[in-house]
Amino acid sequence: MPFMFDSTFLMLIPAIILSIYAQFKVRSTYKKYREVANQAGITGAEVARQILRSNGLDDVAVEEVPGTLSDHYDPRDKTVRLSTDNFRGRSIAALSIAAHEVGHAIQDAKDYAPLRMRHAILPVANIGSSLSMWLILAGFFFQFSGLFTAGILFFSGAVLFQLVTLPVEFNASSRALEQLDGYRYLHRDEMPFARKVLNAAALTYVAAAAVSVLELVRLLILRNSMSDD
Structure with missing residues (x-):
């Protein structure tokens, strides 16, 4: 009977290395630009509220x-x-992340299809994450393919949730940059x-999906x- 951590585990190593690198990259990049004040001198909360107002989303709160x-957007x-740090901070990092989260609010308002799909998948993904490994382990050790399947x-x-998350996050970052520049x-x-x-943050989602x-x-x-048997 093969062991769960047999030679097939080696195929995960590149993705695990990417995941470790992504976590390092996002934290180091955030730390660097958290120390760089934006020239406009505004806080993350202020830019979030201004972008929301500019897009007619006065009903969306910022907390x-x-x-x-x-940081996150709760639909x-x-x-x-x-x-x-991002609510009160006046750094480039604070504005970037605040604008990214507002990007999700804009997606929600525009009924962005991948975001809608991610919301629909979320309950299934949560159940799947909780049950899958128990079923797989039971099926593996008892050699019962039905449980494993x-x-x-x-x-x-x-x-599927991880994959659908990619376009959602990339699009939110694109919207954020468009708003910050525009x-x-x-x-x-x-x-x-x-x-x-924002690219450093996106890399963490790519690594998780991989x-x-x-x-x-x-x-x-x-x-x-x-x-x-």
Whole structure:
């Protein structure tokens, strides 16, 4: 009986290395540009509210939340939540991340299809993440291919969520850069720095998707190597 951490695990190593690099890159890039003040002298909260107002989204709230890089947009209560550094900060990083989260609010208002799809997949992905490994482990150790296959199907939902997340995040960053440049919240010479911040953040999603896809391929290989008793 093959072991779960057999030679197929080697195929995950490049994606794991990419994931480690992505985490390092986003934190180092954020730390660097958190120390660079934007020339307009405005805070992340101010730019978020101004972009929302410019896009007719006065019903979307902007709130401060604790944590580092805990920024997100909650479509359930139409709220952009920014970590303290990005809510109060006047750095290029603060404006970039605030604009990115507002990008999600704009997506929501425009009924952006990939975002709508991600919301629809989320419950399945959450269940899949919780159940898949238990089913896969049970199927593997008892050599019951039915359980293993069920686990793969549940895990596929989580993989699909990771893949759908990519266009959502790329598009939000594109909208953020468009708003920051179009309304001159950042000067032209500051825009490359904002792009670096958002590209570093995007790399974490690419790495997560790569790990998930390769893990799915690995599980399919293991499934094909099983034999029912």
